[in-house]
Amino acid sequence: MNAPVVVPAVAPAVSALLDRYAGLKDRLPGARIAWVEAWRQRGAEAFRAGGFPTKRVEAWKYTDLSALRETRFEEALVATDAHPVLPEQAGGEEARIVLLDGRFRADLSRLDGLADGVRIESLADLLSSDDDALREVLGAIAPADLPLPGLNAALAEDGAVIRIAPGVDAGRIRIVSLGIAPSNHAVAFHPRNLVVLGAGASLTLLDGAHGAGKGTYWQNLVAEIALGEGARLTHVRLQDEARDAFHTALVAVRVEAKAEYDSFTLVRGARLARNEVHAVLTGPKAALHLNGAQLVDGERHADTTTVIDHAAPDCESNQTVKTVLTGRARGVFQGKIHVHRVAQKTDGYQMNQALLLSPEAEINAKPQLEIYADDVKCSHGATVGELDHDQLFYLRSRGIPEVEAKSILVQAFLTDAVSLVSDEALRETLLAATDAWWDEVEHPA
Amino acid sequence: MPAVAETLETVRDVTQGTYKWGFETEIEQEVIPKGLDEDVVRLISAKKQEPEWLLEWRLKAFRAWQSMTEPTWAAVKYPPIDYQDAHYYAAPKAKADGPKSLEEVDPELLRTYEKLGIPLKEQERLAGVAVDAVFDSVSVATTFKDKLAEVGVIFCSFSEAVREHPELVKRWLGTVVPYGDNFFAALNSAVFSDGSFVYIPKGVRCPMELSTYFRINAKNTGQFERTLIVAEEGSYVSYLEGCTAPMRDENQLHAAVVELIALDEATIKYSTVQNWYPGDAEGKGGIYNFVTKRGACRGRKSKISWTQVETGSAITWKYPSCILQGEGSVGEFYSVAITNNFQQADTGTKMIHLGPNTRSTIVSKGISAGHGQNTYRGLVRIMPRAKNARNFTQCDSLLIGDQCGAHTVPYIESRNPTAKVEHEATTSRIAEDQLFYCRSRGLTEEEAVGLIVNGFAREVLKELPMEFAVEAQKLLAISLEGSVG
Numbered sequence: 001m002n003a004p005v006v007v008p009a010v011a012p013a014v015s016a017l018l019d020r021y022a023g024l025k026d027r028l029p030g031a032r033i034a035w036v037e038a039w040r041q042r043g044a045e046a047f048r049a050g051g052f053p054t055k056r057v058e059a060w061k062y063t064d065l066s067a068l069r070e071t072r073f074e075e076a077l078v079a080t081d082a083h084p085v086l087p088e089q090a091g092g093e094e095a096r097i098v099l100l101d102g103r104f105r106a107d108l109s110r111l112d113g114l115a116d117g118v119r120i121e122s123l124a125d126l127l128s129s130d131d132d133a134l135r136e137v138l139g140a141i142a143p144a145d146l147p148l149p150g151l152n153a154a155l156a157e158d159g160a161v162i163r164i165a166p167g168v169d170a171g172r173i174r175i176v177s178l179g180i181a182p183s184n185h186a187v188a189f190h191p192r193n194l195v196v197l198g199a200g201a202s203l204t205l206l207d208g209a210h211g212a213g214k215g216t217y218w219q220n221l222v223a224e225i226a227l228g229e230g231a232r233l234t235h236v237r238l239q240d241e242a243r244d245a246f247h248t249a250l251v252a253v254r255v256e257a258k259a260e261y262d263s264f265t266l267v268r269g270a271r272l273a274r275n276e277v278h279a280v281l282t283g284p285k286a287a288l289h290l291n292g293a294q295l296v297d298g299e300r301h302a303d304t305t306t307v308i309d310h311a312a313p314d315c316e317s318n319q320t321v322k323t324v325l326t327g328r329a330r331g332v333f334q335g336k337i338h339v340h341r342v343a344q345k346t347d348g349y350q351m352n353q354a355l356l357l358s359p360e361a362e363i364n365a366k367p368q369l370e371i372y373a374d375d376v377k378c379s380h381g382a383t384v385g386e387l388d389h390d391q392l393f394y395l396r397s398r399g400i401p402e403v404e405a406k407s408i409l410v411q412a413f414l415t416d417a418v419s420l421v422s423d424e425a426l427r428e429t430l431l432a433a434t435d436a437w438w439d440e441v442e443h444p445a
Numbered sequence: 446m447p448a449v450a451e452t453l454e455t456v457r458d459v460t461q462g463t464y465k466w467g468f469e470t471e472i473e474q475e476v477i478p479k480g481l482d483e484d485v486v487r488l489i490s491a492k493k494q495e496p497e498w499l500l501e502w503r504l505k506a507f508r509a510w511q512s513m514t515e516p517t518w519a520a521v522k523y524p525p526i527d528y529q530d531a532h533y534y535a536a537p538k539a540k541a542d543g544p545k546s547l548e549e550v551d552p553e554l555l556r557t558y559e560k561l562g563i564p565l566k567e568q569e570r571l572a573g574v575a576v577d578a579v580f581d582s583v584s585v586a587t588t589f590k591d592k593l594a595e596v597g598v599i600f601c602s603f604s605e606a607v608r609e610h611p612e613l614v615k616r617w618l619g620t621v622v623p624y625g626d627n628f629f630a631a632l633n634s635a636v637f638s639d640g641s642f643v644y645i646p647k648g649v650r651c652p653m654e655l656s657t658y659f660r661i662n663a664k665n666t667g668q669f670e671r672t673l674i675v676a677e678e679g680s681y682v683s684y685l686e687g688c689t690a691p692m693r694d695e696n697q698l699h700a701a702v703v704e705l706i707a708l709d710e711a712t713i714k715y716s717t718v719q720n721w722y723p724g725d726a727e728g729k730g731g732i733y734n735f736v737t738k739r740g741a742c743r744g745r746k747s748k749i750s751w752t753q754v755e756t757g758s759a760i761t762w763k764y765p766s767c768i769l770q771g772e773g774s775v776g777e778f779y780s781v782a783i784t785n786n787f788q789q790a791d792t793g794t795k796m797i798h799l800g801p802n803t804r805s806t807i808v809s810k811g812i813s814a815g816h817g818q819n820t821y822r823g824l825v826r827i828m829p830r831a832k833n834a835r836n837f838t839q840c841d842s843l844l845i846g847d848q849c850g851a852h853t854v855p856y857i858e859s860r861n862p863t864a865k866v867e868h869e870a871t872t873s874r875i876a877e878d879q880l881f882y883c884r885s886r887g888l889t890e891e892e893a894v895g896l897i898v899n900g901f902a903r904e905v906l907k908e909l910p911m912e913f914a915v916e917a918q919k920l921l922a923i924s925l926e927g928s929v930g
Contacts, residue, residue, distance in 0.1 A: 058518065062858075369872055370852045374845065379869070379871040384865070385865040386862040386865075
């Protein structure tokens with residue numbers, strides 16, 4: 001009665017990328033270092049097994065990668081002396097890391113005068129010098145079986161490595177990742193960033209992905225973040241890729257006892273964006289905040305998928321994600337909270353809200369609780385709808401034109417999410433980005 | 446407050462409560478050999494003297510089933526089922542042309558139903574519930590038929606409906622759950638042997654609750670019943686089903702299909718108290734309950750309301766759903782699911798909003814104890830035409846003990862901006878202060894838990910018809926037997 005088992009042939013798009021790995025692997029940074037080679041090989045295997053996941057794979061139920069699969073990508077060959085115009089967000093006085101098409105560009109970065117105990121290096125350099133300390137982080141935090149992060153492991157050429165010594169307050173550091181697509185062919189790059197905070201260290205990281213040019217590129221990013229006991233990382237991410245870009249990101253975080261990971265992700269760019277976060281709380285009293293907003297217009301597709309693993313008692317996690325959709329945009333939120341048997345006294349909260357502003361927009365949400373401990377307090381909420389008619393009426397009755405009234409309400413909705421960012425200057429940056437987005441989109445009458 | 450008195454009675458029952466429906470009835474059975482192929486499907490159809498079109502339908506279903514694979518997405522674990530190692534038809538041995546009245550029904554059978562507390566006999570008319578009883582695969586008796594016939598309500602076994610009202614069956618069968626809908630529904634469509642059929646004519650409010658009682662008795666059999674309820678324009682019916690099975694070491698399969706059709710302004714209220722044998726405290730034995738239940742609100746302002754109390758079965762895989770097609774139609778799902786010992790439940794609902802101004806409400810209460818795993822899995826889908834659709838979902842989970850699990854997997858899909866969807870879920874355990882309060886008033890811990898759990902599930906229990914609400918409350922307490930202390 002069982003259907004014959006069909007062994008799927010590896011799809012051409014997948015084998016093309018695997019061929020690239022086979023051809024490059026002797027020249028990639030860290031080649032011939034056994035553990036690096038093994039790590040790349042595991043990644044290639046995960047990609048071979050999973051390929052570009054289809055919608056039949058539960059984790060990709062709502063995101064269709066066929067446009068990505070059908071695009072033929074070439075190597076990003078940027079002349080090392082190119083001096084692109086940096087986005088205005090790259091300003092400020094703090095230390096700055098510039099990645100150009102996924103490559104660490106020391107010449108464009110601002111790394112002089114770093115405090116003691118703050119190290120910022122290029123992953124390619126560290127891999128070439130066989131820095132053994134990397135072993136505890138690289139490939140150790142991101143799940144090994146995910147296909148696209150697997151491809152990243154196989155092909156990663158560079159990335160930023162930030163290491164803060166125990167007890168050091170590193171202030172602010174800015175990452176400016178710039179994607180530049182040539183207009184005649186599509187390029188792909190697979191940067192891998194590592195952030196390691198020693199016990200009691202703290203850092204505020206502004207992490208921006210910006211795009212330039214009219215062409216198509218694919219940024220397939222993986223970031224691995226390790227927070228030692230009592231460390232504190234504020235991670236504000238602004239994803240503002242080029243309109244025709246593909247952006248797939250996995251941020252894997254390990255939070256040890258009493259440490260805190262406080263993040264906010266604003267998604268406003270790329271034609272197809274998948275922002276995946278896997279966070280594991282490994283020690284008591286660790287805290288996690290995974291907030292964000294997705295601004296999706298036109299034909300764009302934005303997907304936020306998070307997995308929070310409570311693997312220790314007395315931890316807290318909370319999450320608020322808001323999505324605004326216009327045009328024919330599609331938004332996805334998938335959030336899973338997994339509470340292990342040992343994780344008694346867990347406090348978990350999750351809220352996702354979506355605002356649909358056009359008849360053709362679509363939102364798919366899947367909040368999920370998986371709980372194996374009994375002494376826990378976990379809840380989630382989800383709402384989907386349009387702007388409140390009463391609120392609109394109230395504003396209009398006070399003489400505010402409809403378009404403006406809508407703007408006020410949409411901004412209020414988003415400000416509510418952005419207000420979760422404690423740093424005032426960062427809040428301003430994010431609000432400026434949401435305002436700019438709202439000014440750009442076509443307003444349906 | 447009467448409920449408190451009931452609850453206290455419940456708690457008294459708990460002291461002797463184990464699975465008291467676990468007896469087996471010695472009765473002459475007609476069983477066909479184990480195994481499943483086209484010949485078995487033909488044999489079942491022949492035994493029921495079915496018309497050609499129904500046999501063809503079964504065969505199409507069987508062929509579809511052969512090309513399908515068993516679903517694995519549910520959060521339940523069980524060893525592979527050998528579908529060839531079961532009897533697909535078992536019936537109490539009947540006289541040549543079946544019982545004409547209750548007098549002709551095997552007295553041993555009637556005693557079984559008496560033990561189960563089913564008012565089959567007409568003298569129990571005071572109970573005011575018309576009952577169709579299904580024993581293993583065959584409907585054995587239907588009460589109050591004449592009285593129902595007076596107002597034009599048809600309530601009979603599925604086989605009888607095929608014989609007496611073929612046009613109705615042919616028109617509606619498979620229109621809500623097509624034969625190839627899913628693995629278990631296809632299996633059921635191929636081998637179903639009986640079930641209940643209800644037809645409420647236009648404008649009729651069914652004068653009494655209709656009830657079906659399902660009993661799996663024979664060894665090594667699966668039960669595959671099929672229920673079809675059609676409510677014509679402006680009609681109303683409330684339908685109850687209950688289920689029990691003997692205690693056995695091996696697992697038995699129950700794969701039912703229920704189809705509901707509500708036309709303009711019709712209302713169907715469907716209540717289930719599912720108490721199939723859950724297996725013993727070590728997780729041995731018990732029923733695999735893989736059920737497809739779906740209702741179609743075809744007409745404008747029609748309404749389908751599902752209420753379920755799921756306390757039994759080793760594994761429950763069940764998602765009573767509503768397709769809200771008619772303008773202004775309403776779907777409801779109220780559920781209490783308990784898993785204790787090694788029970789696993791993956792249950793929930795789907796609300797598919799197609800028409801404008803459709804509304805749905807989902808209230809799900811999951812209780813996990815022992816090593817039980819309880820998953821709510823639900824879908825709310827708003828299609829582009831469903832202007833001003835509304836959904837409200839509330840899922841609460843209660844954990845008792847640190848070896849169990851409670852999971853919530855809601856899917857929310859909206860393609861219409863005017864629709865409003867709200868979802869809330871909480872997970873917690875019984876609060877210490879609630880327990881302490883009850884204990885300080887002299888309740889034992891077990892009694893206190895029974896009381897608190899009944900309070901937790903109250904929102905759902907109040908949706909049940911009275912007769913069932915009392916039984917359900919008792920069941921909740923009994924199911925949690927041994928989970929505290």
